Amino acid sequence: MSVIKVEDLKFIYGEGTSFRKTALDGVSFEIEQGEVLGIIGHTGSGKSTLVQLLNGLLRPTSGRVYLNGTDIWEKPKRIREVRFKVGMVFQYPEYQLFEETVYKDIAFGPENMGLSGEEIDERVKRAAGFTGLREELLKKSPFDLSGGEKRRAAIAGVIAMDPDVLVLDEPAAGLDPLGRDDLLSQIKKYHEERRNTVIFVSHSMEDTARIADRILVMNKGKKEMLDTAENIFSRGDELESIGLRIPQITKIMMLLKEKGIPVNTGILTVEQGVNEILSLVGDKQKKTGGC
Amino acid sequence: MVRDITLGQFMPGNSIIHRLDARTKLLLLIAIIVFIFAANNYMSLLLITLASLLVVLLTRISFLLYLKSMKVILLVVVFTGIINLFYGSGEVLWEWQFIRITEGGVNNAIFVTIRIATLVIVSSVLTFTTSPSDLTDGLERLLSPLKVFHIKVHEIAMMMTIALRFIPVLLEETDKIMNAQKARGADMESGGLIKRVRALIPVLIPLFVSSFRRANDLAMAMECRCYNGGKGRTRMNTPHFTHRDLLALIWLLIVFTGVILCNIYFPATVR
Numbered sequence: 001m002s003v004i005k006v007e008d009l010k011f012i013y014g015e016g017t018s019f020r021k022t023a024l025d026g027v028s029f030e031i032e033q034g035e036v037l038g039i040i041g042h043t044g045s046g047k048s049t050l051v052q053l054l055n056g057l058l059r060p061t062s063g064r065v066y067l068n069g070t071d072i073w074e075k076p077k078r079i080r081e082v083r084f085k086v087g088m089v090f091q092y093p094e095y096q097l098f099e100e101t102v103y104k105d106i107a108f109g110p111e112n113m114g115l116s117g118e119e120i121d122e123r124v125k126r127a128a129g130f131t132g133l134r135e136e137l138l139k140k141s142p143f144d145l146s147g148g149e150k151r152r153a154a155i156a157g158v159i160a161m162d163p164d165v166l167v168l169d170e171p172a173a174g175l176d177p178l179g180r181d182d183l184l185s186q187i188k189k190y191h192e193e194r195r196n197t198v199i200f201v202s203h204s205m206e207d208t209a210r211i212a213d214r215i216l217v218m219n220k221g222k223k224e225m226l227d228t229a230e231n232i233f234s235r236g237d238e239l240e241s242i243g244l245r246i247p248q249i250t251k252i253m254m255l256l257k258e259k260g261i262p263v264n265t266g267i268l269t270v271e272q273g274v275n276e277i278l279s280l281v282g283d284k285q286k287k288t289g290g291c
Numbered sequence: 292m293v294r295d296i297t298l299g300q301f302m303p304g305n306s307i308i309h310r311l312d313a314r315t316k317l318l319l320l321i322a323i324i325v326f327i328f329a330a331n332n333y334m335s336l337l338l339i340t341l342a343s344l345l346v347v348l349l350t351r352i353s354f355l356l357y358l359k360s361m362k363v364i365l366l367v368v369v370f371t372g373i374i375n376l377f378y379g380s381g382e383v384l385w386e387w388q389f390i391r392i393t394e395g396g397v398n399n400a401i402f403v404t405i406r407i408a409t410l411v412i413v414s415s416v417l418t419f420t421t422s423p424s425d426l427t428d429g430l431e432r433l434l435s436p437l438k439v440f441h442i443k444v445h446e447i448a449m450m451m452t453i454a455l456r457f458i459p460v461l462l463e464e465t466d467k468i469m470n471a472q473k474a475r476g477a478d479m480e481s482g483g484l485i486k487r488v489r490a491l492i493p494v495l496i497p498l499f500v501s502s503f504r505r506a507n508d509l510a511m512a513m514e515c516r517c518y519n520g521g522k523g524r525t526r527m528n529t530p531h532f533t534h535r536d537l538l539a540l541i542w543l544l545i546v547f548t549g550v551i552l553c554n555i556y557f558p559a560t561v562r
Contacts, residue, residue: 052470055474057470057473057474080476080478083473083474083475083476084476087474088471088474090467090470090471090474093471095464095467095468095471095497095500095501096468096471096472096475096493096497097497098492098493098496098497108472108475108476108477108493109475109476112475112476112477112478113476143500157475158474158475161475161476
């Protein structure tokens with residue numbers, strides 16, 4: 001069953017003023033339980049607006065958002081419960097830290113849920129574990145942490161609510177390559193262990209290809225494509241026409257194919273690319289009887 | 292939403308008022324405000340109100356936006372109007388127990404309402420048609436004679452520029468942080484006063500921290516570009532007094548004479 005289903009979603013900013021702007025226009029799709037969905041789009045394509053509609057921070061101008069089969073705006077008074085179920089990590093989440101200690105900050109969400117002290121303690125420690133925060137950091141002030149640690153603490157603050165759907169808006173923005181790799185593999189590990197749904201917003205094709213099962217491509221407030229990474233990247237020309245770049249390695253494979261070399265163009269990571277080329281070379285060597 | 296407030300916003304345009312020198316506009320504003328309060332009978336009040344409306348029309352900005360900027364202070368206008376209704380002397384028009392409305396009171400109420408409304412609209416003309424940097428630039432140049440008294444005019448103007456520049460930035464930041472905390476279940480829409488004030492802590496602390504961070508970054512960036520106050524600083528765009536400004540000042544003089552003449556030849560309705 002689909003966890004989230006959106007129907008003909010439309011959102012307009014500043015309705016009735018001179019700054020009126022349509023951010024989303026007739027978007028529909030479904031997300032399956034346990035899926036990792038990547039959302040890609042150019043700046044201003046409506047991807048951030050879309051995710052804010054999923055947890056009820058914005059109310060759609062028209063259209064519906066269903067969570068586990070119920071319309072989230074059926075009872076507007078209970079929208080807070082939707083926000084606990086659809087945990088949202090904003091861009092640069094480290095700027096939301098405010099408590100005296102990292103522990104208290106991570107506990108903010110679970111406390112708002114009205115959980116017992118023991119449950120909160122357990123959740124905070126588990127969330128800190130997922131994001132790789134060492135135990136001694138929990139007693140520190142969040143303002144004494146390094147940039148990468150702050151980011152982890154903020155993400156832990158949302159994971160601690162144990163949401164059915166975890167939404168991450170550009171979680172790796174501004175991190176160095178190593179921090180980026182770490183964070184992505186932690187998200188992957190979290191998903192494998194908890195088996196819940198993850199929505200990952202990014203404009204990096206490489207990052208998205210690494211962790212997403214399916215990719216939703218947004219362009220000018222509309223759904224452009226929704227498919228597996230392989231299928232999407234095989235439509236490289238279309239992606240480029242809307243200002244998106246496919247991973248470099250995929251591009252190389254496509255160029256090789258153009259030159260008449262029979263490679264698979266659905267290659268997403270450098271390792272896959274290396275193997276693909278090696279196997280081709282191997283085939284050739286077998287045919288010509290080695291060197 | 293906080294962003295819906297139009298009071299004090301700049302609306303780019305190319306009208307004759309937009310193209311006036313900021314100094315002229317500042318003088319115009321001050322003069323009109325003085326006239327509004329100098330006008331002491333209906334004739335002169337009508338004259339100055341019409342003169343202000345002419346300026347508003349010349350900006351070619353939708354009158355709706357002016358009304359919107361009024362919305363914020365509408366309550367103040369109505370409240371002062373009603374309060375004034377009960378003060379004043381002269382012929383009693385209506386009486387009920389201790390409440391008494393007199394002719395003077397009605398006059399007071401009308402005058403106060405029109406005065407405040409015109410005041411706000413004319414001030415909006417200045418902020419709507421002048422970019423913040425032009426505005427502070429103009430202010431700095433107008434105040435520059437005060438340098439004789441060792442008043443740091445440039446620094447004051449720079450502080451104003453920065454403050455104005457950061458209003459939208461901080462509004463946006465507040466919005467973002469509020470959303471982030473709401474996503475973690477912060478409840479800012481219900482509860483009593485104390486609960487609501489407490490609910491602001493998760494918003495205010497990150498906002499403070501980030502304003503200091505921004506201030507630090509800005510100071511650093513300014514120093515990197517060798518900013519060291521107003522001494523020896525030159526300008527890229529020097530504002531020029533043109534025939535338009537001269538025209539505006541002559542027009543102002545005519546309105547001024549009109550108001551004075553009306554004040555002299557017609558009996559005063561309010562003190």
